Amino acid sequence: MLSNRQRFWFLVLPGAGFLVVFLVLPLVSIVVFSFWRTESYTMIREWNIANYTVLFTDWTYIKFLLRSLGMASIVSLVALIYAWPVALFIARHGGRFKLIFLLLTSAPFLTGEILRVTALQQILGPIGVINMALGNFGFEPIEALMYTSTATAIGLTYLWIPFMVLAIYLSLLNFDFELLEVAKVNGARPLRAFWEITWPLNRAGSAIGVVLVFIPTLASTITSQFLGGPDGALYGNILAHQFGATGTWAFGSAMGVVLFAISLIVLYIVWKSVGDLRRSGVTIKGAGEL
Amino acid sequence: MRRQLSIAMQAALLGALYVFLYGPIVYIAYVSFQANSVWPFPPETTFDHYASLWQERDFHAGLANSLLIAGGTGALSSLFATMAAMAVLKYRVAGRGLVAALFLAPLFIAHVLIGISSLMFNKAILGLPGNILSAILANSTYATAFAFLVVIAQLARYDWRLDDAAMVFGATPGRAFREVTLPLIWPAILGAFIVSFLLSFNNLEISFYNLGAVPTLPTLAWGSLRHGISEELYALAALINLAVFVLLALLYGLLRSGLLKLDYKD
Numbered sequence: 001m002l003s004n005r006q007r008f009w010f011l012v013l014p015g016a017g018f019l020v021v022f023l024v025l026p027l028v029s030i031v032v033f034s035f036w037r038t039e040s041y042t043m044i045r046e047w048n049i050a051n052y053t054v055l056f057t058d059w060t061y062i063k064f065l066l067r068s069l070g071m072a073s074i075v076s077l078v079a080l081i082y083a084w085p086v087a088l089f090i091a092r093h094g095g096r097f098k099l100i101f102l103l104l105t106s107a108p109f110l111t112g113e114i115l116r117v118t119a120l121q122q123i124l125g126p127i128g129v130i131n132m133a134l135g136n137f138g139f140e141p142i143e144a145l146m147y148t149s150t151a152t153a154i155g156l157t158y159l160w161i162p163f164m165v166l167a168i169y170l171s172l173l174n175f176d177f178e179l180l181e182v183a184k185v186n187g188a189r190p191l192r193a194f195w196e197i198t199w200p201l202n203r204a205g206s207a208i209g210v211v212l213v214f215i216p217t218l219a220s221t222i223t224s225q226f227l228g229g230p231d232g233a234l235y236g237n238i239l240a241h242q243f244g245a246t247g248t249w250a251f252g253s254a255m256g257v258v259l260f261a262i263s264l265i266v267l268y269i270v271w272k273s274v275g276d277l278r279r280s281g282v283t284i285k286g287a288g289e290l
Numbered sequence: 291m292r293r294q295l296s297i298a299m300q301a302a303l304l305g306a307l308y309v310f311l312y313g314p315i316v317y318i319a320y321v322s323f324q325a326n327s328v329w330p331f332p333p334e335t336t337f338d339h340y341a342s343l344w345q346e347r348d349f350h351a352g353l354a355n356s357l358l359i360a361g362g363t364g365a366l367s368s369l370f371a372t373m374a375a376m377a378v379l380k381y382r383v384a385g386r387g388l389v390a391a392l393f394l395a396p397l398f399i400a401h402v403l404i405g406i407s408s409l410m411f412n413k414a415i416l417g418l419p420g421n422i423l424s425a426i427l428a429n430s431t432y433a434t435a436f437a438f439l440v441v442i443a444q445l446a447r448y449d450w451r452l453d454d455a456a457m458v459f460g461a462t463p464g465r466a467f468r469e470v471t472l473p474l475i476w477p478a479i480l481g482a483f484i485v486s487f488l489l490s491f492n493n494l495e496i497s498f499y500n501l502g503a504v505p506t507l508p509t510l511a512w513g514s515l516r517h518g519i520s521e522e523l524y525a526l527a528a529l530i531n532l533a534v535f536v537l538l539a540l541l542y543g544l545l546r547s548g549l550l551k552l553d554y555k556d
Contacts, residue, residue: 005383008386012389016374018370023395023431026408030407033410082303082307086303086304103538104308107538112494115492118511118527127328158310161311190292236400240402263400267398
């Protein structure tokens with residue numbers, strides 16, 4: 001007879017081994033490659049830190065990184081503020097439609113980034129339906145929607161807000177709304193009850209949501225490429241460029257490592273700010289209520 | 291009164307979110323049937339975009355490749371995820387937190403990083419060319435994480451004592467799984483399969499770096515967007531979106547039935 005311990009590892013090892021070989025090792029390998037150099041599309045093993053020197057001293061790259069960081073911060077914040085009342089409504093007043101309400105917010109995510117951006121282009125942009133309608137009715141078009149960073153921000157919010165709603169909702173599933181009644185009986189106004197009870201007890205949901213929106217937004221390539229216009233390029237676009245036209249893989253690796261390092265730092269900061277995850281709401285059991 | 295108002299406002303925000311999320315999807319489906327795609331009012335219905343999509347040779351190759359990638363990724367991811375989720379939920383041994391963290395880690399890694407790192411690792415270290423198989427393997431990383439979430443969420447309320455009971459009556463672990471566990475948890479596994487299937491079917495960034503010039507439906511859409519939209523793209527988008535929502539409706543039905551079956555624990 002196998003022990004529980006053996007059974008556990010028997011079930012876990014295939015997937016864990018797979019993830020180590022096809023996810024962890026490739027990520028480790030780009031750290032190695034980032035210290036090599038590239039010559040006419042081939043990577044050459046000559047250890048150097050030139051890639052990082054360029055990355056941290058050339059203002060071009062710093063500028064794109066800062067732009068992406070700003071974009072990711074704004075999009076995460078907007079998504080957080082918008083997702084909260086929505087998730088609250090579904091969790092508290094969704095009744096027997098909870099699951100369908102939630103799935104309807106997540107469903108568009110599964111249609112894929114490229115098709116979602118295609119659809120958005122028909123709405124925003126110079127010949128998008130909004131500006132065409134304004135033009136046809138004799139109004140000035142909205143410049144901000146035509147290939148600008150605002151359009152990119154709208155697009156990224158469109159893409160990733162489902163994650164925010166989902167994360168906050170999962171946290172709220174474990175939240176005892178009776179606490180709010182108690183607060184009310186004791187004279188707290190709804191807003192104060194929210195800030196002193198609902199928000200702090202569900203900060204893990206907010207934190208996970210922020211990370212899940214921040215990371216893909218920081219690495220965004222497609223959205224900025226098609227909605228941001230010629231001046232709207234973000235860090236991800238420059239990164240992707242190293243693997244396209246220029247073929248400078250080693251430098252691209254260094255850019256990837258920086259992106260990954262920032263993701264980890266954000267994850268760490270957010271994690272630390274939450275404190276004990278279990279005490280603040282998210283558990284596997286909560287997910288079971290789905 | 292003020293409370294009613296606040297609830298109404300929350301509901302309105304949810305409604306506005308649906309309009310925001312579904313407006314573009316519905317609009318592109320509408321445009322796919324319109325002769326004039328720039329300003330399709332008043333409507334002038336045509337099926338031309340669908341006809342020319344069908345005549346596009348690349349479309350058939352792209353569809354076949356996308357289905358292969360999605361089928362392979364769906365199978366691999368749901369298998370890994372189901373096994374790991376069962377282990378994590380059933381056996382309270384040391385290391386389960388770490389295992390759960392490993393299986394959820396891909397959710398926190400940007401797709402472009404998975405794409406470029408698998409491209410370079412395969413080429414420089416393993417010496418593998420980019421092909422459908424390497425695209426399946428790279429897509430299965432984050433798809434496993436999503437599949438894991440789906441299975442965990444569904445099985446959190448499953449009573450594992452049912453399996454133990456079967457084994458007490460002499461069933462082997464394999465037989466207990468086939469005859470007790472599997473009939474009860476298959477909606478969760480199929481749900482994991484559908485989610486990972488759809489994610490990899492529609493994935494651009496990871497497939498692109500692993501496939502190069504081999505067409506998939508997302509890379510065709512990407513090419514069309516880059517070179518000025520051809521109108522077949524509207525038809526393609528409308529068809530894929532429709533297929534996604536049909537599959538999700540199926541998944542919803544399964545989740546419902548799956549929950550009902552697992553419910554008798556209480």
